[in-house]
Amino acid sequence: MTIYQHLPHPHIAARDARGPVKVTDQHPRGSAVTRFNTKVAIVVTRAVGSMWCAYAFALFDLISLPDAIDAGSAAIVSWVAQTFLQLVLLSVIMVGQNVQAAASDKRSEATFHDASATLHEMAHLQGHLAAQDALLTRIAEKIGLEPVPVIDTPTADEPEGELPAG
Secondary structure, X not given: OOOEXXXXXXXXXXXXXXXXXXXXXXXXXXXXXXXXXXXXXXXHHHHHOOHHHHHHHHHHHHOOHXXXXXXXHHHHHHHHHHHHHHHHHHHHHHHHHHHHHHHHHHHHHHHHHHHHHHHHHHHHHHHHHHHHHHHHHHHHHHOOOOOOOOEOOXXXXXXXXXXXXX
């Protein structure tokens, strides 16, 4: 008999079976049209969100720069704000977001593995405590003490495997 009965939360088994969240888990799995549209959006996003696209947009924008220079300072300001910055910065910002998203994914996966390691260590700790409980119970029986009641057994209104509210 042990003093403590471990009741693992059902989320732990589901989390282990599922693994860390991946970007592909977020893709729609519905109709063929939905999957096709998602694939096209991903391809376009990857293309536009590259530095090569930013360079191409910059070169493309430079075609209209001579006309803006001929039209005067107001046209140059307009060209920079409305043409150059909008097109080039679009790709540059997307590249930065991709880098940040990749770093976030790595942090998320590291957190998942840290949590898994912690759960593993806690399971070993529970085994150690169960062994101590068995020894303490045997000692208590030998010296005539009443056994300690089991802690954390499910109550009638609390299904087994769920954590109590609060």
